[in-house]
Amino acid sequence: MQLFYNPSLDNSAKQFIFPSDESKHIVRVLRKSKGDIVHITNGKGYLYEAEILDPDQKKCKAYIISHRKSVPKRYKLHMVVAPTKMNDRYEWFLEKATEIGMDEITPIICDHSERKIVKMERMERVLQSAMKQSLQTVLPQLNPAISFKEFLETDISSGFKFIAHCQEGEKMELKRRMIADNDATILIGPEGDFSKEEIDLAKDKGYIPISLGRNRLRTETAALVACTTVAIINN
Template sequence: MELPLFFHDDPISVNDLVSLSPDASKHIGQVLRLRTGDAIKLTDGKGNFWIATITSNDKKNSIVRVLDHTIVPGPEISVTIAISLLKNAGRFEWFIEKATEIGVSKIIPLICERTERQHFRAERLKNILISAMLQSGQARLARLHDPIEYPKFISEWDGSHHQFIAHCMDGDKKHLADEIARINSGHVDHDARIILIGPEGDFTRDEVEAAIAKKFIAVSLGSNRLRAETAGLVAATLISL
C-alpha cells in the first residue's frame, strides 16, 4: 500500500525529528487516523522522498522521525507550458492542477494582447500545485513563474527547446502529435519542450508571427475548437509523450 505523502520544504536528514505543519498534522490524525508508529512519506518538491514514522500524534503538531531518504531522478523530458492568464480564474487553477498531475515541469503565465484578466494569486496557486503534486505521488513540484508580458517573453526567449505555438488561425500548421513523434524518433536522451497557448480569443497574428520569428513551430491540436485551458491540457499531454 502506498504511504501517504506530505510536503515539507525545510531541510531534512535521516534520523531527524521533524515537526509537521498544522494542516498535515490534522490530516494525519483526523482524516487518515494514523497512529504513533505508522509510516508516512515526505517530499520537498525538489526530487527527494523521505520515509518517516510518527513519534507524536498531535492534531496540531505531529512529529515524525526520518528513517530513509531517496533521490528521484529528474524527468527525461522537461515540459514547459506558457499559457495566457484566463478570464475565469477557476479555469486557470484547474489547468495548473491537471498539468502538475501530468508532470509538467514549468508553467509560465502570459499576458497577451487579448488576455482579459491579469489577477494572479501566487500563494493560492502554489498551494494548488503542491496538492496536485502530492495527489499524483510526485517528488518534483512544477515551477510557477510570475506572469510576464508576451512581447517581453518572446524577446527574451533563447530558443533552447523544441518549441511550438498552438493557434486557431488559418495557415501552414503541423499537428503537434506528429511533431512529437518526429522528435521521439530521434532517441534524444534528454530534451526540453515548450508550447505556447493563447487566451480565450487566441493569439493575434502579430503574436504568432513574433513567435515564428523566434523559431517556434506553429501547430494544431486537432480539428475541434478548444477552450484555452483544455488546449493547455491537451498540449501538456501530447508534448509529454
C-alpha cells in the same frame, strides 16, 4: 500512500515536526499513531519516509528513517499559457497538467487577454495539492505572470519551441513535430487567441506554429491536450 509536502526538508534532517494543520489531519483524520509510517516530499525530487514519534494534534513529530531521489524525467515541459477569464478553469488546467507531468508554467498576458491579474498564491497551492495527490516528488516551477512580448525575450536555450494558434497558415500537428526525449516550450493563447502580431513575433523568435487537432479548443483544453501529447510521445 498519503504524501505530505515541506520545501524546507533536506537530507540532513533527522526529525521533522508537521505544522498544526497537517498534524491535525494526520492524527484526527488519518488516525495515525506512534510508530506509524508517513511520507514527505520537499518538491525537489526527494521522498522521505518517516516514523511518527509523538502523534500530537498541534505538533506531530516524526523521525526520518530514509530518503531517496526519484529518477528524473528524460525531458522537461514548459507550458506558457494565458490566464483564462474564469480562474477555476485555469486552476483545473494546473491541477491536471501537474498530474500528467508538466515541469514549469508561466502565465502570459496577451493582446487579447481578458484577465490580466493572476493569484499566484492560489496557483501555488493548486500545484502543491496536485503533486501530493498524484504522488509525485517534483513540484512544477511557477513563474510570475509576464507579458507575451517580455516572455519572447526569455532565452530558451534547448528543446523545441512551439506556438499553438487558430489562425490560418502552415501548421503541423504537435504529435508530428514533437520528438521523444527533447525539452519543449509551448505557447497557448487566451480565449481570443494570439494576435497576428504576436504570432509573427513568436515565429521571428524561432517558435514553430502547431495545431492541436481539427477542433477549436478552449485555452485550458488546448493546454492540457498539449501536455498529454508530449507525455504520450515520451512514454
